[in-house]
Amino acid sequence: MAKKIDYNRRPMPKQEPFERVRNFDEVALGYTEDLAVEEASRCLACKKSFCKEGCPVAVDIPGFIQCIVDRDFAGGIKKIKETNALPAVCGRVCPQEDQCEKVCVLGKKGSPVAIGRLERFLADWEAASGETETPDILPSTGKKIAIVGSGPAGVTVANDLVLLGHDITMFEALHDAGGVLTYGIPEFRLPKAIVRREVEYVESLGVKLRLDYIVGKTKTIDRILTEFDAVFVGAGAGLPWFMEIPGENLNGVYSANEYLTRCNLMKGFRFPAYDTPIKRPSYVAVLGGGNVAMDSARTALRLGADEAHIVYRRSRTELPARLEEVENAEEEGVIFDFLTQPMRLIGNESGWLTEMECLKMELGEPDSSGRRRPVPIEGSEFRMKTDAVVCSIGNSPNPLIPLTTPGLEVGRKGNIVVDEATGKTSRDAIWAGGDVVTGAATVISAMGAGRNAARDIHEFLSGNGSNA
Amino acid sequence: MYEIVERRMIVPNLHEFTVKAPEIAESVQAGNFIIVRPDEVGERTPLSVADWDCDAGTITSIFMQVGGSTAKLARLEPGGDIPTCAGPLGKETEIRDDFGTVLCIGGCYGIGSIYPVARALKEAGNKVVSLLEARSSYLLYWQDKLEEVSDRVIELTRDGTAGYKGHITRLGEILTLEKIKPDLIIVNGCTFLMMRASKMTESLGIKTIVNMNPIMIDGTGMCGVCRLTVAGKMKFACVDGPDFDGHEIDWEEFLKRRQTYNPEEVHPLRKSGCASHF
Numbered sequence A: 001m002a003k004k005i006d007y008n009r010r011p012m013p014k015q016e017p018f019e020r021v022r023n024f025d026e027v028a029l030g031y032t033e034d035l036a037v038e039e040a041s042r043c044l045a046c047k048k049s050f051c052k053e054g055c056p057v058a059v060d061i062p063g064f065i066q067c068i069v070d071r072d073f074a075g076g077i078k079k080i081k082e083t084n085a086l087p088a089v090c091g092r093v094c095p096q097e098d099q100c101e102k103v104c105v106l107g108k109k110g111s112p113v114a115i116g117r118l119e120r121f122l123a124d125w126e127a128a129s130g131e132t133e134t135p136d137i138l139p140s141t142g143k144k145i146a147i148v149g150s151g152p153a154g155v156t157v158a159n160d161l162v163l164l165g166h167d168i169t170m171f172e173a174l175h176d177a178g179g180v181l182t183y184g185i186p187e188f189r190l191p192k193a194i195v196r197r198e199v200e201y202v203e204s205l206g207v208k209l210r211l212d213y214i215v216g217k218t219k220t221i222d223r224i225l226t227e228f229d230a231v232f233v234g235a236g237a238g239l240p241w242f243m244e245i246p247g248e249n250l251n252g253v254y255s256a257n258e259y260l261t262r263c264n265l266m267k268g269f270r271f272p273a274y275d276t277p278i279k280r281p282s283y284v285a286v287l288g289g290g291n292v293a294m295d296s297a298r299t300a301l302r303l304g305a306d307e308a309h310i311v312y313r314r315s316r317t318e319l320p321a322r323l324e325e326v327e328n329a330e331e332e333g334v335i336f337d338f339l340t341q342p343m344r345l346i347g348n349e350s351g352w353l354t355e356m357e358c359l360k361m362e363l364g365e366p367d368s369s370g371r372r373r374p375v376p377i378e379g380s381e382f383r384m385k386t387d388a389v390v391c392s393i394g395n396s397p398n399p400l401i402p403l404t405t406p407g408l409e410v411g412r413k414g415n416i417v418v419d420e421a422t423g424k425t426s427r428d429a430i431w432a433g434g435d436v437v438t439g440a441a442t443v444i445s446a447m448g449a450g451r452n453a454a455r456d457i458h459e460f461l462s463g464n465g466s467n468a
Numbered sequence B: 001m002y003e004i005v006e007r008r009m010i011v012p013n014l015h016e017f018t019v020k021a022p023e024i025a026e027s028v029q030a031g032n033f034i035i036v037r038p039d040e041v042g043e044r045t046p047l048s049v050a051d052w053d054c055d056a057g058t059i060t061s062i063f064m065q066v067g068g069s070t071a072k073l074a075r076l077e078p079g080g081d082i083p084t085c086a087g088p089l090g091k092e093t094e095i096r097d098d099f100g101t102v103l104c105i106g107g108c109y110g111i112g113s114i115y116p117v118a119r120a121l122k123e124a125g126n127k128v129v130s131l132l133e134a135r136s137s138y139l140l141y142w143q144d145k146l147e148e149v150s151d152r153v154i155e156l157t158r159d160g161t162a163g164y165k166g167h168i169t170r171l172g173e174i175l176t177l178e179k180i181k182p183d184l185i186i187v188n189g190c191t192f193l194m195m196r197a198s199k200m201t202e203s204l205g206i207k208t209i210v211n212m213n214p215i216m217i218d219g220t221g222m223c224g225v226c227r228l229t230v231a232g233k234m235k236f237a238c239v240d241g242p243d244f245d246g247h248e249i250d251w252e253e254f255l256k257r258r259q260t261y262n263p264e265e266v267h268p269l270r271k272s273g274c275a276s277h278f
């Protein structure tokens, strides 16, 4: 007899909004074992599992969910890790509503299975159990691979290739590893202890990590290639865009990268215990509507802002951020100014921002992206009081590596051009993947690209005579 | 961890600081800078490179103790270590063999960082005149090193205890008295020296390169805090510079941006009891 379908997803315990806006601790507390089992039991274990196809790295979703139902948590985490090396991270930050959960059959009539939350549950369960199973590492191949960048793309390549017996060194420009997971995404959404755990895990497999090492400056890729057999570039998309409107160099105007780096990497929220200062302004306007914008606005509230605005030129439905973070931001009191376009920033005599002039927009015809294009409403200029503007409108790849690597083909937006299936660049022995190729995208897509490149690098190195 | 080979006060409030960083020493060029963190909770502090030794694998900077982070650096002892030393960062100073006569002006920590610039220019075959600026003779250093790489060294002190007496505003006059017609001027040091020198040389019509020192965090083009306006365009000093044409810089904006964290920076000073240094 078919079981009765349960359309209601179990809510995940969270810190109360009034509480959490005053601390930097993680907002979501995660499922308890019983909640996880209840939620997992909703899964219909579909024969043709659409959910799995929705996941960029094809996690065996029905498989791990069945393990949870059976309370075989160790078996469950093992299943996930067959294809996803960072489940504690992905469970927290994947845009599930656009990926695995979007295509879950339960979503047609009710709410889809909370796949991300269950994934996170298993990863946290494993961490709490203190027993991480170390996979077998193949005998040494004697091949050396250099990885540029320690974000999700780089860590994935390192993980996959070290297991195959290669000698891996990961070079990171900053003084801490993890890429955007460390300097960008805030503590309250992704605790840094989790990122550190994942990085320490690949180190425990034998991956060497060189911090403070700016490839292209400390050494060029060509110099590195005199000592290494292959290079993978996972340098991310770290170059911040500005609006190119008047007043952007006023004091009080930040790129989201600066704002979040001061807070996360440099721990400015704990100033003066940590030396790097961060401003605590009262009226903060964040420009943009993606995850970066949500993170900036919610950080501003936690730093004590009276008002944190998200100023976005389209409407709520077009917000590119993860739905869960939009809802969290709303609960916390972030004010959303939709259909609003910043025009100019106005300062006082000492060069400090005081106001922002904006224009109201309305939605017109759909543009090439299929979203309705915002068009200005004539004469709708107005000013809002603000003492901080955080520009969160996007990033592109840093030109440092292309500039110092002759022959490396780059696209119009500075992204490294690769063969999509393999991540191979136009240069011999150089691969690339993640945001440096796609422009700002997602953690899981960076990991997927890393996985493909690792496979191709391994084939290249194997075919190159080592096993002949 | 990066071993500190030397840290000593060479003149009041200016410290010579040598760190072991062999890979940086191998790649560094005149005009580059490094970023150091004094300890695990420390700020990322940019310092211009003043010298290096490839064989010993070391990098030397001269720093002035101004606030909390440089106070921490000043307390470090040889034999100890620091958690971060990253570089070489920024573009190197452009060195050509056909500049002709180049006037290298250094003040404060810039006396140190102009030294490798003068050396490279000299090695390339240019005529090099170095002008060292300080408040008083007891704040001058490295004269011997600069003598070695310059055709002539001129001193300028505000109290006249060494060389010419007065400010950089006397530059035009000094050039006439010394009968020097520079084809290019390069200035390193504090912001005011670079700004005043640029204003002077603008009227003299001599191209002037300055080595800018805005607030920085990563030093790799990621945060944008180091942005400044050059010839009406937004530039990031850490990757587009730090060398820029001094006549194209929006100095007023630059000075304001550098003040951003002054209210906060007073805090560690009070905490560390260093306020008396001001």
Ligand SMILES: Cc1cc2nc3c(=O)[nH]c(=O)nc-3n(C[C@H](O)[C@H](O)[C@H](O)COP(=O)(O)OP(=O)(O)OC[C@H]3O[C@@H](n4cnc5c(N)ncnc54)[C@H](O)[C@@H]3O)c2cc1C
Binding pocket: A093, A094, A095, A148, A149, A150, A151, A152, A153, A154, A171, A172, A173, A174, A177, A178, A179, A180, A181, A184, A185, A186, A213, A214, A215, A216, A234, A235, A236, A237, A238, A260, A291, A292, A295, A322, A398, A400, A401, A433, A434, A435, A436, A440, A441, A442, A443, A444, A446
């Ligand atoms: C604030 C913020 C929030 C986000 N939220 C989400 C989210 O909720 N969900 C989601 O899926 N995605 C999110 N993203 C996007 C996601 O983080 C990125 O797509 C992902 O991190 C890209 O991974 P990567 O490995 O390609 O690059 P990165 O994570 O950018 O890592 C690149 C690393 O390379 C280093 N590097 C760069 N140049 C050099 C060099 N020359 N030498 C040595 N090292 C170098 C950098 O310092 C960095 O550590 C967010 C991004 C930001 C900024």
Ligand SMILES: Cc1cc2nc3c(=O)[nH]c(=O)nc-3n(C[C@H](O)[C@H](O)[C@H](O)COP(=O)(O)OP(=O)(O)OC[C@H]3O[C@@H](n4cnc5c(N)ncnc54)[C@H](O)[C@@H]3O)c2cc1C
Binding pocket: B033, B043, B044, B045, B046, B047, B048, B049, B061, B062, B063, B064, B065, B066, B067, B068, B069, B070, B071, B109, B110, B113, B212, B213, B214, B215, B216, B217, B242, B258, B259, B261, B262, B265, B266
């Ligand atoms: C490319 C570059 C090269 C430099 N080279 C040298 C050098 O060779 N020797 C030297 O003594 N100084 C140098 N500086 C300046 C030096 O970095 C600052 O004096 C130092 O960071 C001040 O830190 P603090 O905590 O001691 O003082 P604070 O009290 O924090 O600041 C004093 C003043 O220094 C400036 N400042 C503060 N933080 C930074 C920062 N992170 N980056 C840049 N400026 C800042 C601000 O204008 C501030 O008003 C350089 C700066 C740059 C950008």
Ligand code: SF4
Binding pocket: A054, A055, A056, A057, A058, A059, A061, A084, A090, A091, A094, A096, A099, A100, A101, A115, A116, A119, A444
């Ligand atoms: S990795 Fe992301 S997309 Fe894939 S199953 Fe997990 S949460 Fe869903």
Ligand code: SF4
Binding pocket: A042, A043, A044, A045, A046, A049, A050, A051, A052, A061, A062, A103, A104, A105, A106, A113, A115
């Ligand atoms: S589509 Fe939904 S219900 Fe079906 S197996 Fe996947 S998670 Fe379970």
Ligand code: FES
Binding pocket: B215, B216, B217, B218, B219, B220, B221, B222, B223, B224, B225, B226, B227, B236, B237, B238, B239
């Ligand atoms: S210091 Fe961050 S971009 Fe220049």
